[in-house]
Amino acid sequence: MNKWTRRSFITTGLLAGGGLMVGVALRPGNRAKGLAQHVTSEGETFVHTWVKLDANNVVTAIVPHAEMGQGVGTALTQMLADELNADWNLVKFEEAPAITPFANHPILKGMLPPGVEIPEIVVPTVDGLLMRTAQALNLQITGGSMSVRSTGVYGMRVAGAAVQEMLRLAAAEAWQVPLDQVVARNSQLIHEASSRTEPYSAFAAAASEMTPPSTPQLKTPEEFTIIGHHVERHDIPSKVDGTATFALDVRLPNMLYATVRRTPTFGGGIESLDDSKARALPGVVDVIRLPASKAEALVGNFTATESVAVVAEGYWPAKQGLDALKIVWSETANDYVSSASIFEQFDRDISAGVDREVDVAEGDFEATMANAAQVIEADYRAPYLAHTCMEPLNATAVVEDGRAEVWVGCQAPLPFRQAIADAMGFDAENVTLHNCFMGGGFGRKSRADYAIQAVQLAAKMGRPVQLIWTREEDVRQDFYRPAVQSRFRAGLDKDGNLTAWENTYVDKHEPVEAPLIPYTPLTASNIGYVSSPTHVPFGAWRSVDHSQHGFFTESFFDEVAVAAGQDPYEYRAARLADKPRQLAVLRKAAEAAGWGAPLGEGQGRGISFQECFGSIVAQVVEVTVLDGQTQVDRVVAAVDAGIAVSPDGLSAQIESGIIYGLTAALYGEITIENGAVKQSNFSDYEALRISAAPKIETHIINSGSAIGGAGEPGTPGVAPALANAIFDATGFRVRSLPINLIDLDYKVEDVVTPA
Amino acid sequence: MTVLTVNGVKQETSVDSSTPLLWVIREQLELTGTKFGCGIGQCGACTVRLNGTAIRSCLTPVAAADGQEIQTIEGLAPSDGALHSLQAAWIKHQVPQCGYCQSGQLMSAAALLESNPTPSDEDIDLAMEGNICRCGMYGRIKAAIKTAAKAGADNTADGTADALTIIATAKETADE
Numbered sequence: 059m060n061k062w063t064r065r066s067f068i069t070t071g072l073l074a075g076g077g078l079m080v081g082v083a084l085r086p087g088n089r090a091k092g093l094a095q096h097v098t099s100e101g102e103t104f105v106h107t108w109v110k111l112d113a114n115n116v117v118t119a120i121v122p123h124a125e126m127g128q129g130v131g132t133a134l135t136q137m138l139a140d141e142l143n144a145d146w147n148l149v150k151f152e153e154a155p156a157i158t159p160f161a162n163h164p165i166l167k168g169m170l171p172p173g174v175e176i177p178e179i180v181v182p183t184v185d186g187l188l189m190r191t192a193q194a195l196n197l198q199i200t201g202g203s204m205s206v207r208s209t210g211v212y213g214m215r216v217a218g219a220a221v222q223e224m225l226r227l228a229a230a231e232a233w234q235v236p237l238d239q240v241v242a243r244n245s246q247l248i249h250e251a252s253s254r255t256e257p258y259s260a261f262a263a264a265a266s267e268m269t270p271p272s273t274p275q276l277k278t279p280e281e282f283t284i285i286g287h288h289v290e291r292h293d294i295p296s297k298v299d300g301t302a303t304f305a306l307d308v309r310l311p312n313m314l315y316a317t318v319r320r321t322p323t324f325g326g327g328i329e330s331l332d333d334s335k336a337r338a339l340p341g342v343v344d345v346i347r348l349p350a351s352k353a354e355a356l357v358g359n360f361t362a363t364e365s366v367a368v369v370a371e372g373y374w375p376a377k378q379g380l381d382a383l384k385i386v387w388s389e390t391a392n393d394y395v396s397s398a399s400i401f402e403q404f405d406r407d408i409s410a411g412v413d414r415e416v417d418v419a420e421g422d423f424e425a426t427m428a429n430a431a432q433v434i435e436a437d438y439r440a441p442y443l444a445h446t447c448m449e450p451l452n453a454t455a456v457v458e459d460g461r462a463e464v465w466v467g468c469q470a471p472l473p474f475r476q477a478i479a480d481a482m483g484f485d486a487e488n489v490t491l492h493n494c495f496m497g498g499g500f501g502r503k504s505r506a507d508y509a510i511q512a513v514q515l516a517a518k519m520g521r522p523v524q525l526i527w528t529r530e531e532d533v534r535q536d537f538y539r540p541a542v543q544s545r546f547r548a549g550l551d552k553d554g555n556l557t558a559w560e561n562t563y564v565d566k567h568e569p570v571e572a573p574l575i576p577y578t579p580l581t582a583s584n585i586g587y588v589s590s591p592t593h594v595p596f597g598a599w600r601s602v603d604h605s606q607h608g609f610f611t612e613s614f615f616d617e618v619a620v621a622a623g624q625d626p627y628e629y630r631a632a633r634l635a636d637k638p639r640q641l642a643v644l645r646k647a648a649e650a651a652g653w654g655a656p657l658g659e660g661q662g663r664g665i666s667f668q669e670c671f672g673s674i675v676a677q678v679v680e681v682t683v684l685d686g687q688t689q690v691d692r693v694v695a696a697v698d699a700g701i702a703v704s705p706d707g708l709s710a711q712i713e714s715g716i717i718y719g720l721t722a723a724l725y726g727e728i729t730i731e732n733g734a735v736k737q738s739n740f741s742d743y744e745a746l747r748i749s750a751a752p753k754i755e756t757h758i759i760n761s762g763s764a765i766g767g768a769g770e771p772g773t774p775g776v777a778p779a780l781a782n783a784i785f786d787a788t789g790f791r792v793r794s795l796p797i798n799l800i801d802l803d804y805k806v807e808d809v810v811t812p813a
Numbered sequence: 814m815t816v817l818t819v820n821g822v823k824q825e826t827s828v829d830s831s832t833p834l835l836w837v838i839r840e841q842l843e844l845t846g847t848k849f850g851c852g853i854g855q856c857g858a859c860t861v862r863l864n865g866t867a868i869r870s871c872l873t874p875v876a877a878a879d880g881q882e883i884q885t886i887e888g889l890a891p892s893d894g895a896l897h898s899l900q901a902a903w904i905k906h907q908v909p910q911c912g913y914c915q916s917g918q919l920m921s922a923a924a925l926l927e928s929n930p931t932p933s934d935e936d937i938d939l940a941m942e943g944n945i946c947r948c949g950m951y952g953r954i955k956a957a958i959k960t961a962a963k964a965g966a967d968n969t970a971d972g973t974a975d976a977l978t979i980i981a982t983a984k985e986t987a988d989e
Contacts, residue, residue: 127911127948290907297912298900300846300886304913307845315840340829372828373849374836448850448858448913448947497848497913498947529851706907710950714910717949740855740945749938751951 109138109217115245115259117144119151119214124469125293126499127714128769129707130206132291136703137210140284141218141277144258145245150292153493206703211765219274221265228264229256279762285703286760293495305494308454308465310522314343316515317376317526319383320365320535323733324593325390327364332384336368339382341375344368346518351510353477360537360595362507367515373526380528392593392733397541400592400730401439404543404564407590414562414586417573421582426558430549434621436614438546439794440606442728443539443599444735444743449497450532453512454524461488462513467496469504477506478513500718501598505537533743534735537597538728540565544573544610554622556633557581561611564590569670572603575611576640576669577633594730600718601770604670608774609723609781609795612666616782617791626782627653627665639698639761640669644676646696650757651678660684661691662787666779672766673699675712679752679779683787686803690720690752690780698759699766708768709756715772716754721746723777727796815879819844820888830876835859837875838885846886846916850945857944860917861885867924869943886916889923898964899923902957910948918944922958930965932958 110118119135135151138144222242229247230237233254241248248255279286296302321327333345345368352361368379427433453466462482468474471493479486496503512525527535542564549558559580561573566587573585599605619629627648634641644667657663660682667676680692695712702708725744729736737743781792788802817824819842826841838844838861847870850858854869861870862884863877889897896904899922909915918941925932925940932940937955946954 127909129910290904293912294904294907294909297909297915298903298919299890299896300844300916302912303845304848306849309843309845372832372836372840374829374832377852446947448848448856448911448945450849496911498911500947526849529853529856710907710910710953713952714949717951718947721947721949739853740851741853745856745945745947746949746951747943747945748941748951748954751949754952 109142109221111221111258111262113259113262115148115257117142117149117245117258119149121151121153124153124467124471124493124496124499126467126469126496126503128711129291129293129704131293132289133206133704133707134210134214135292136284136287136289137206138214138218140282141215141274142222143242143244143283144218146284146289148245206765206768210703215276216274219276220271223271223274224265224268225258225261227268228261232261232264279701279760282701286701286705288706289704291707302495304449304497305454305465305467306449306452306497306524306526308494308524310454310456310524313454313522313524314369314371314519315373315376315524315526316367316369316512317373317380317528317531318348318365318367318511319380319385319531321363321387322534322735323387323390323392324595325363325392326733327388327390328366329386329388331366331386333366333368333379335382335384336379339370339375339379341371342368342379343370344519345379345383346515348511348514351477351481351507351514353473353480353506353510360505360507362510362535365511367511367525369515369519369523376526377528390733395593395730395733397441397730400541400594401543403592404439404541404590405437407564407588408543408545408562411562411588414588415566416584416586417566417570418583418585420580420584421558423558423560423582423584426582427547427549427560429551430557431552432550432554432621433547434550434617435545435547436617436791436793438544438610438613440542440609441726441795442541442594442730442735443605443722443726444533444536444728444737445498445500445502445539445597445599446529446533446740446743446745447496447498447500447502450529451502451508451527452525453509454522455509455512455516456522457482457513457517457520460484461490462516463490463492464509464513465492465494466509466512467494467499467503468506468509469496469499469501470506473504474506474509478510481510482513482517500600501602502536504598507535529740530738533728533737533739536728536735537595539599539602539605539722540567540594540596541592542606542610544607546610546614548614548618548621550618550622554624556618556622559583559585561585561614563587563607563610567596567598567603569603572607572670573611575615576637576667577615577630578636579633593733600715601670601773604668604770604774605719605722605777608666608668608670609777612668612775612778613781613792616664616778616785620785625654630665630667634667639763640667640674642761643667643674643696643698643759646757646759647676647678647694650696650755651680651692651694653678658682660787662783662785664779664782664784664786666775666782668771668775670767670774671770672764673697673768673771674766675771675775677716677775677779679776679783681780681783681787683784683802686801688724688784688797688802690724690750693720693752693754693776693779694757695754695772695775696757696759697771698761698763699768699771700763701760701765702758703765705758708758711768712756712772713754715770716776717746717751719773719776720752720780723780723795723797724750725796725798727799815875817875817878817881817883819883820885826875828875830879831874833871834861834873834875834878834883835870838870838883844885844887848913848916850914850917854943855945856914857917857921858914860920860944862920862924865924865927867921867940884920884923886919889919897923898961899926899957902960902964905960906953906957908950908953908957910950914944914946914948918946918954922954922961925958926962926965931962 119138123130131151139149226240230240348365368376370376455464475489475491479489516523544563547560619626675697678694682689848858850856854872859871
């Protein structure tokens with residue numbers, strides 16, 4: 059029987075047909091509190107990143123991350139192929155199957171042919187990032203802009219380098235020549251002195267017998283030939299001819315369709331249901347009440363309340379049936395909660411400051427404020443936001459004989475599998491999950507509520523069911539980017555230097571460093587938060603806490619610069635003087651944007667700086683405000699992600715993050731009325747359209763620092779850069795979002811600039 | 814009974830005539846390249862062409878398409894193994910991210926170029942305003958439409974050759 063050893067790092071196996079398979083296993087070392095539950099279990103072995111080499115000399119990277127548009131498969135495969143010296147045309151990738159490594163070697167069932175022995179190899183030093191890598195790999199979570207900087211750095215590159223060394227060794231032995239004379243190049247092994255050239259695949263079998271090197275030699279950045287170079291994404295051709303399969307496109311024999319409505323007021327339930335009209339409609343097969351469900355998720359557990367589904371021969375009759383339901387929702391304690399009452403609560407809780415938790419407290423804040431020549435104060439607010447992925451939530455399921463098979467697009471295949479198993483009372487081994495391309499994810503598809511509903515319906519019907527949420531349900535039953543209020547006080551000395559910075563905000567999620575500012579020196583600072591819980595479900599939303607705090611801190615810091623009578627860019631630059639890498643990014647954005655160049659009537663320019671998810675981004679926005687209408691003309695971004703593995707992919711992610719953040723800054727607001735979400739669809743929860751899209755220029759800096767994330771860092775900086783540009787254009791300081799709710803034409807006359 | 818010609822093939826369907834065309838295309842004809850996004854004609858993911866004009870199939874009752882010519886993304890390429898100049902340009906500019914909206918984007922762009930082979934920025938904005946891309950690839954969409962328009966303007970031979978080379982490379986990589 060196959061056996062995983064406790065400390066496997068790099069593992070090999072022979073594939074049927076003589077191919078080679080290599081895995082990288084990450085062993086959890088210290089059992090950090092909180093992470094241990096995710097990364098340790100009886101087996102302790104993580105085996106997720108795999109390389110296959112087949113008899114046709116084709117390398118397959120098996121990528122443990124989900125594709126939601128970010129090009130992760132291509133970027134990770136680049137990292138593997140580069141270290142392997144592979145021919146890019148002989149490389150492909152697959153997404154890893156959703157199978158857990160926790161139980162008794164179930165991974166072997168899906169991944170390895172029988173009879174493979176796994177050699178034990180020394181594990182490298184385990185540090186913090188590696189722990190997070192292990193967590194992400196273990197749960198197959200795609201989020202936190204982690205894939206390239208964790209899996210890529212610790213998995214793909216190491217695996218590629220190890221395989222390359224093993225193949226060279228195998229060739230050297232076969233040819234009886236010194237190892238250092240064997241060159242691996244373009245998927246060929248070459249011995250020049252004897253004019254011998256053979257494909258990698260010729261030595262796959264021999265290599266699989268070897269003990270892999272535990273610390274293979276990795277390339278230096280100067281040696282990269284694929285990393286940092288432009289390659290076309292593998293998934294794109296299928297996305298221009300309609301053949302890419304999203305979960306919505308799954309077609310099973312005898313399949314029914316369903317759509318669903320959940321209690322609109324969060325925490326509520328169903329008082330009564332009259333489904334007689336729905337059942338009478340042609341094509342409607344059944345109306346089913348689904349129980350509440352709960353599951354553990356990456357960022358906090360969640361509960362989804364009761365819902366009603368209409369099952370029919372097609373989506374359309376199901377939707378007609380849904381509209382024909384007469385549902386009386388039960389009264390809840392939250393029926394009178396509104397956005398206004400929530401912000402009143404935030405305001406009250408910040409003022410009361412009860413049990414305030416401190417992120418950072420340095421120096422004597424009150425004493426520094428007492429000595430300040432100038433004090434400024436402001437409150438900032440950001441609303442709830444929905445994710446509105448292009449692809450409405452959907453899942454397809456079959457349940458038979460105590461087993462479920464599910465097709466879904468999700469950011470966390472293993473937690474989904476577990477959540478489904480828990481909801482159905484199955485063992486996880488009896489749930490097979492097929493992860494499809496996601497039509498957007500942005501954090502929403504890390505919650506398994508919709509997949510659970512589909513499985514519950516399939517179990518009831520005894521037939522395959524495809525559950526498709528209406529867009530209205532998608533908007534009203536999200537896990538929302540939370541509304542936040544932040545209260546600032548700052549003190550300046552007589553020369554305009556910032557000496558004291560205080561920020562008290564409500565509720566903290568992650569990343570923990572989101573509310574911090576990078577600027578120094580400061581005599582005193584105090585950043586902290588109070589708890590102010592609401593009934594609105596929390597969800598991670600592209601860049602998570604950075605999305606609000608980026609707007610707050612970079613806008614208020616702009617207020618400080620203005621109060622000091624100084625240029626907002628130069629004021630920032632002076633306070634990044636001891637951080638050359640950060641300063642270079644700020645300078646690049648400002649210089650590329652032509653900071654200081656004259657602007658036309660109604661135009662303004664604003665800047666922001668953000669460091670998050672391991673990357674540094676500075677943005678300059680140019681805006682025109684005429685007759686109260688805001689047009690974003692241009693965004694210039696500079697980004698340092700250490701090394702841009704896929705430069706065009708990084709640019710695309712920054713462009714994408716900016717438009718996502720701009721949609722939120724200009725239009726994004728989920729309003730709570732009577733405890734429920736008011737908005738319903740793109741008609742009242744707008745997305746930025748092509749005519750409003752600015753010209754975006756992305757400038758990449760390859761500093762050579764540790765590789766950073768790409769999916770999220772572009773998002774937080776655009777709102778403050780835009781708000782600062784609007785101030786530059788109009789003298790009006792935007793302190794709450796979205797901007798389209800502000801009458802800039804009216805208020806421009808009334809504005810009082812900070813003293 | 815409704816009779817449609819979809820991508821040149823005559824199709825019959827007996828679903829209720831008020832059923833939106835989108836669901837007939839996706840469920841009865843199993844052409845799943847056309848997507849559901851909002852159901853109220855706001856996002857454009859369901860865009861197909863009805864007698865050449867870009868329409869929102871989520872709002873169009875199948876009865877309105879009776880006896881008409883429908884083109885979906887599956888029928889955009891001139892023939893098997895070849896791509897429409899827009900598809901080639903989409904690959905060249907690496908337009909799609911999640912890709913979910915792109916069938917609709919391409920169908921709107923195809924209708925635009927057919928009626929206006931050399932669109933200005935404003936023409937593009939006007940024609941593409943109804944297609945939301947939540948990944949925010951608007952700059953690339955605009956650039957790709959211009960590339961395709963230029964390939965068309967350069968008149969067949971050169972433009973087509975370029976496009977086909979781009980595709981051949983991309984396809985080769987993808988098929989491995």
